[in-house]
Amino acid sequence: QVRLQESGPGLVKPSETLSLTCTVSRVSVSGEYWTWIRQPPGKGLEWIGYAANNGATSYNPSLNSRVSISVDTSKNEFALKLRSVTAADTAVYYCAKGRSTPNYWGQGTLVTVSS
């Protein structure tokens, strides 16, 4: 069974960069698409974007140019960076496998933006 585990700081200051990593087990990150999705407390799901190790990426236009996702085949993980965060970026962040139909998800990690 594929396993994904998010990791990173649970608290980020406003205007700084949110950085998360998703460690993937039991499958190679090569040749697949890897996605980030977030969920503000008590709200619905928002797609952030995806990346593949061949350099393919796609991001939610609502996040403008603040977001980047990268895949590291040497560590079998992928990463999310979200720059210039505000309180509106406070959410549980999920990593997932797949593009149009993500099938395996991590347990999620809560990131709070606060000074």
Added chain:
Amino acid sequence: DVVMTQSPLSLPVTLGQPASISCRSSQSLVHSDGHTYLNWFQQRPGQSPRRLIYEVFNRDSGVPNRFSGSGSGTDFTLKIDRVEAEDVGVYYCMQGTHWPPLTFGQGTRLEIK
């Protein structure tokens, strides 16, 4: 962006009774490759979302056969034949045809009456 509209947003159901959730998209979800990328996810309290159904009607491994998906074009439905206590949670439809961005419905909260 493709807008996904679910109804109802709250669904109280008696144990053992059927339940049905509707999901409508603001444009057809038929992709140029012929596939329709409409998925259903279940999020139990305190858990991450779990995919139940992909491409309209395909049940994921381990998903009970009381769950079924149907529909086409812009109109889709998730049905539960006989609701059990473990089905409590929020259900989301998600389209993966037109992106960016991929979009989700608002969620339907299923509770036991």
